[in-house]
Amino acid sequence: MSRINPLSDLRRDLVSVLNPVRYLGGEYGQIVKDHADLTFALAFPDLYEIAMSNLAIKVIYDGLNRLSSVRCERVFAPAPDFEELLARKQIPLYTLESGIPLREVDVLGVSLGYEPGITGLLSILESGGIPLDCSSRGKSDPIVLAGGCGITNPAPFSRFIDAFFIGEAEAGLFELVEDLGRMKRAGATRDDLLARLESHPAVWTESKDRGRVAREPCARRAVWSGFGDPDYRAVCFPVPNMRIVQDHGAVEIMRGCPNGCRFCHAGIYYRPQRMKGVDRIIADVDYLVNSGGYREISLMSLSSGDYAGIDCLLDTLSARYAGRNVSFQLPSLKVNSFTLPLLERMAEVRKSGLTFAVETPVDAWQLSLNKEVYRDRIVEIVNEAKRHGWSKAKFYFMIGLPIERGGQREEEEIVKFLLEIQDRTRIQCTANIGTFIPKPHTPYQWSHQLSMEEANLKLDFIHGSLPRGRFKVSTHRPFNSFLEGMMSRGGRRVGDIILEALRRGCRLD
Numbered sequence: 001m002s003r004i005n006p007l008s009d010l011r012r013d014l015v016s017v018l019n020p021v022r023y024l025g026g027e028y029g030q031i032v033k034d035h036a037d038l039t040f041a042l043a044f045p046d047l048y049e050i051a052m053s054n055l056a057i058k059v060i061y062d063g064l065n066r067l068s069s070v071r072c073e074r075v076f077a078p079a080p081d082f083e084e085l086l087a088r089k090q091i092p093l094y095t096l097e098s099g100i101p102l103r104e105v106d107v108l109g110v111s112l113g114y115e116p117g118i119t120g121l122l123s124i125l126e127s128g129g130i131p132l133d134c135s136s137r138g139k140s141d142p143i144v145l146a147g148g149c150g151i152t153n154p155a156p157f158s159r160f161i162d163a164f165f166i167g168e169a170e171a172g173l174f175e176l177v178e179d180l181g182r183m184k185r186a187g188a189t190r191d192d193l194l195a196r197l198e199s200h201p202a203v204w205t206e207s208k209d210r211g212r213v214a215r216e217p218c219a220r221r222a223v224w225s226g227f228g229d230p231d232y233r234a235v236c237f238p239v240p241n242m243r244i245v246q247d248h249g250a251v252e253i254m255r256g257c258p259n260g261c262r263f264c265h266a267g268i269y270y271r272p273q274r275m276k277g278v279d280r281i282i283a284d285v286d287y288l289v290n291s292g293g294y295r296e297i298s299l300m301s302l303s304s305g306d307y308a309g310i311d312c313l314l315d316t317l318s319a320r321y322a323g324r325n326v327s328f329q330l331p332s333l334k335v336n337s338f339t340l341p342l343l344e345r346m347a348e349v350r351k352s353g354l355t356f357a358v359e360t361p362v363d364a365w366q367l368s369l370n371k372e373v374y375r376d377r378i379v380e381i382v383n384e385a386k387r388h389g390w391s392k393a394k395f396y397f398m399i400g401l402p403i404e405r406g407g408q409r410e411e412e413e414i415v416k417f418l419l420e421i422q423d424r425t426r427i428q429c430t431a432n433i434g435t436f437i438p439k440p441h442t443p444y445q446w447s448h449q450l451s452m453e454e455a456n457l458k459l460d461f462i463h464g465s466l467p468r469g470r471f472k473v474s475t476h477r478p479f480n481s482f483l484e485g486m487m488s489r490g491g492r493r494v495g496d497i498i499l500e501a502l503r504r505g506c507r508l509d
Contacts, residue, residue, distance in 0.1 A: 004099040017081045022048035025096030027238035032097045036071035038181035043075050043110040045120025051076040053246035056111045058237040063174045069181035073097040077120040080507050083127050093127035102128025108142045112150035115487035119506045134162050139190045149269050153440040154204050156487050159495035163197045164204040167222030227255050228276040234287035249294030251284040254301035260370045265439035297328050304330040357396045361417035365403045382425040392428045399458045400436040400450035411458040415465040430472045435481035449485045452478040
């Protein structure tokens with residue numbers, strides 16, 4: 001395999017791009033193997049500082065590199081300035097660890113957590129010299145394999161991606177890639193490897209879908225039963241060379257969510273709820289603090305407050321790291337999981353702001369969603385939090401949810417809700433309003449989505465009705481929500497639109 005050394009091959013041109021450290025590799029903790037049977041380039045379709053914050057990338061990088069027959073190296077989406085530099089110098093995009101040109105790897109695996117990231121993947125393919133269309137790839141081209149929440153409806157992306165792994169990587173992906181390595185060592189061709197991928201029950205391909213028996217599933221979601229295994233080693237991952245979006249250590253304390261919100265795609269995708277034992281969590285934190293040098297740790301899950309014994313866990317961790325300037329975050333708490341002891345423990349380490357995912361403001365509407373975020377409970381929590389030093393609260397809402405409104409207008413109810421909360425608490429309020437996007441495999445997958453015109457009218461009303469000095473309001477662009485909805489539930493023809501968007505310059509937007 002040939003190698004690219006950015007410091008020698010690009011030289012002074014590197015200073016012409018923003019944050020050239022994105023493209024250098026060499027981080028503390030990276031894994032470099034001189035030889036392996038199969039080379040797997042692990043991609044994330046966004047910039048380095050976002051990709052290096054992604055927990056799935058960390059899990060897959062660690063899991064694949066534990067296999068002696070597999071070399072897993074990272075590659076992330078180039079910013080437009082670096083993409084232009086590579087094209088001008090006629091140098092293909094390469095892996096960060098060893099500088100392997102992408103077109104020379106065996107498998108390019110991408111974790112796609114959100115559908116609009118597809119243009120980031122296409123820019124990776126194009127910069128790496130890999131044909132965009134599956135039908136144009138030959139026997140020497142890499143197999144493009146995708147996974148993650150963003151590909152549970154594979155059809156819109158099937159023009160560009162050879163195979164889709166549906167479900168959790170730990171539930172079969174690592175063994176599957178190891179098998180590909182054995183086959184490659186024995187002389188298997190690209191077609192042989194692709195056929196092996198297709199044979200896996202969690203893998204979807206377009207040809208496999210065409211050949212399936214009517215009403216039979218093409219692929220079944222892989223679910224890992226070993227989450228929380230006390231013998232499972234802490235995840236190893238390179239320490240970033242620059243400040244990243246989530247610049248802290250992450251320990252996954254629970255997978256899945258017990259709440260069953262009807263609109264939540266992640267809640268469906270990561271079922272069932274599984275919890276990690278306290279001893280395993282402590283070992284993971286020890287590893288991140290002692291080996292990675294982290295002093296801020298996020299205890300990650302879809303709903304951290306639903307971890308059984310979360311109060312005791314925080315007590316244990318705080319006592320263990322007392323005097324070492326290590327703090328802990330709970331980034332995902334539902335309203336019903338807030339307790340006075342939990343607020344007191346959180347107040348010891350972090351008081352920047354409270355976040356409430358209200359989604360819809362009327363109690364009856366919330367019940368129809370399997371969501372319970374009652375305003376009286378929020379008022380109680382906010383007033384108690386203020387006594388412990390909190391000064392800000394953020395509220396998330398969605399417009400367009402498929403609920404029976406009985407003649408009430410949701411935009412008016414959102415405004416009433418926020419005004420009442422502030423009148424009763426006097427806390428600084430931020431409101432974030434998005435448009436509901438029906439997602440595949442959820443109970444609302446066939447529901448209507450607001451048009452851009454409908455969404456704009458509702459958002460304009462909310463903006464105009466909340467006093468500017470008292471509220472900060474941010475909204476998601478209805479156009480972006482429309483595109484995401486189209487990619488979430490569309491068919492293969494959506495690929496034509498995605499390709500046209502790339503040709504018109506869509507990158508990282």
